[in-house]
Amino acid sequence: MTDTPSPASALAGARRIVIKVGSSLLIGSDGAVAGGWLRSLAEDLAALRSEGRELILVTSGAVALGRGDVGGVTDRLADKQAAAAIGQSRLMQAWSDTLGAHGVVGAQLLLSPDDTERRRRWLNARATVEALIGHGVLPIVNENDTVATEELRYGDNDRLAARTAQLARADLLVLLSDIDGLYSTDPRRDPAARHLPIVDALTPEVMAMAGGPNQAAGVGTGGMATKLAAAAIARSAGCATIIADGTVERPLAAIRAGARATLVTARATPMAAYKQWIAGSLAVAGELRIDRGAAAALDEGRSLLAAGISGVEGRFGKGDCVRLVGPGGVLGLGISGYGSEAVLKIMGRRSDEAAAVLGYRGPAAVVHRDDMVLEAGR
Ligand SMILES: Nc1ncnc2c1ncn2[C@@H]1O[C@H](COP(=O)(O)OP(=O)(O)O)[C@@H](O)[C@H]1O
Numbered sequence: 365m366t367d368t369p370s371p372a373s374a375l376a377g378a379r380r381i382v383i384k385v386g387s388s389l390l391i392g393s394d395g396a397v398a399g400g401w402l403r404s405l406a407e408d409l410a411a412l413r414s415e416g417r418e419l420i421l422v423t424s425g426a427v428a429l430g431r432g433d434v435g436g437v438t439d440r441l442a443d444k445q446a447a448a449a450i451g452q453s454r455l456m457q458a459w460s461d462t463l464g465a466h467g468v469v470g471a472q473l474l475l476s477p478d479d480t481e482r483r484r485r486w487l488n489a490r491a492t493v494e495a496l497i498g499h500g501v502l503p504i505v506n507e508n509d510t511v512a513t514e515e516l517r518y519g520d521n522d523r524l525a526a527r528t529a530q531l532a533r534a535d536l537l538v539l540l541s542d543i544d545g546l547y548s549t550d551p552r553r554d555p556a557a558r559h560l561p562i563v564d565a566l567t568p569e570v571m572a573m574a575g576g577p578n579q580a581a582g583v584g585t586g587g588m589a590t591k592l593a594a595a596a597i598a599r600s601a602g603c604a605t606i607i608a609d610g611t612v613e614r615p616l617a618a619i620r621a622g623a624r625a626t627l628v629t630a631r632a633t634p635m636a637a638y639k640q641w642i643a644g645s646l647a648v649a650g651e652l653r654i655d656r657g658a659a660a661a662l663d664e665g666r667s668l669l670a671a672g673i674s675g676v677e678g679r680f681g682k683g684d685c686v687r688l689v690g691p692g693g694v695l696g697l698g699i700s701g702y703g704s705e706a707v708l709k710i711m712g713r714r715s716d717e718a719a720a721v722l723g724y725r726g727p728a729a730v731v732h733r734d735d736m737v738l739e740a741g742r
C-alpha cells in the first residue's frame with residue numbers, strides 16, 4: 365500500500381461525490397438513450413450509495429434526446445431550447461426507470477447560473493439538495509436550458525457540475541468523458557501525447573494543454589478545456605476532480621479498480637475553502653448584535669438563532685455576509701439566512717414565534733454554524 369493520491373484512492377475516500385455524465389456517453393449513434401450503458405452506471409451509483417456515499421448526478425443529454433423532433437441538429441438557440449424541453453423529460457424518464465430498478469429515487473433539479481452564483485438563490489438550492497440527500501433521494505441536475513439565454517447560461521455541464529459540487533460542498537467531482545483523462549496535448553491529434561495521472565496545480569501550462577471537443581463524436585460541447593476550467597472551480601472550493609473514461613461499462617467501478625484517469629487534487633477541504641471564502645472574499649453588508657448567551661453559544665460551535673439577536677445594523681439581503689458583534693466586541697462573520705427586514709421582525713423571538721410573525725417558516729438559524737467564521741482565538 366502506498367499513500368500517494370490516485371484517482372482510485374480519491375474515489376475510495378470521498379464522502380460526497382458529484383458525477384457528471386456527458387451527452388456522448390448517454391446517447392447512442394441512433395439518437396436514443398444507450399440503455400445498457402445507463403444500467404451499468406446505475407449499478408455503480410447504487411453500489412456507492414450502499415457504501416454510504418452521498419451522490420449527486422449531473423446529466424447532459426436533453427438537447428440530444430429532443431433534437432430529432434425539431435428538425436435535427438440546429439444552431440438556433442430557440443430550437444436547442446425546444447429540443448431541451450422535449451428531451452429533458454425523456455432524460456429523466458430514462459434515469460428514473462434505470463435507477464428505480466435499484467430502488468433509488470431520483471429528483472430533477474434544473475439550475476441556472478443565478479441559482480449557484482448568487483448567494484440569495486444558492487442558499488435555497490443548497491437547502492433543497494441537502495433535504496433530498498437527507499431523505500436518501502438522488503439529486504439529478506441539468507441546466508435549465510429552456511430559460512437560459514446566451515449571456516446567462518453555464519454553457520456546458522462541466523461548469524454546472526463544478527458549481528454544483530461547490531454548492532453542495534462535495535469533496536469529489538467525477539467528470540465522465542469519452543477519454544481517460546488529461547494528456548499533454550489532444551491524443552486524437554498527437555500520437556506522442558503523454559497521459560497525466562495526477563495534477564497538483566492548474567498552472568497556465570497545464571491549462572494550455574487542453575483543446576476543444578472530440579469533433580467526430582458530434583454531441584459533446586466543451587472538450588478538455590471546459591473540464592479543466594471546471595476542475596479549477598472545484599479545486600478552489602476544496603473539491604478534487606477525476607476526469608475518467610466513461611465509455612466503458614461500470615466506469616466508476618473501473619476507476620476504483622485502478623483504470624487510467626486524471627486526478628486534479630483539491631486545495632484544502634470543502635468546509636475550509638468555504639470558510640476562507642466567507643472570511644476573505646465577501647463584502648460585509650451589515651451587522652448583527654447578539655446577546656451574551658448567544659455569544660457563548662457561538663463559542664461552543666452552535667448556530668445563531670433569532671432569540672439571541674438584540675440589534676441589526678445596515679440593510680442586507682438573505683445570503684449577504686454580516687458581522688457578528690457580541691457584548692465584548694466583534695465575534696466574526698457569517699452568511700445571513702434572512703434579510704435585515706426579516707431579522708428586525710424576528711430578533712429576540714423563539715423559532716415558532718418567528719414563523720408566525722413572518723408568515724412562513726424560514727431556516728432554523730439566522731446564521732448557521734457552517735456559514736460562520738469566528739475570529740481567530742475564539
Ligand atoms: N489535452 C487533452 N487531453 C485529453 N483530451 C483532449 C485534450 N485536448 C482536447 N481533448 C479532447 O477533448 C475530448 C473530450 O471532450 P468532449 O468531447 O467535450 O467530451 P464530453 O462529451 O465528455 O464532454 C477528447 O475526446 C479529446 O478529443
Ligand SMILES: N[C@@H](CCC(=O)OP(=O)(O)O)C(=O)O
Nearest residue numbers: 387424425426427520521585
Ligand atoms: N444541458 C445540455 C448539455 C450541455 C453540455 O455541456 O453537454 P455535454 O458536453 O455533453 O456534457 C443538455 O442536457 O443537452
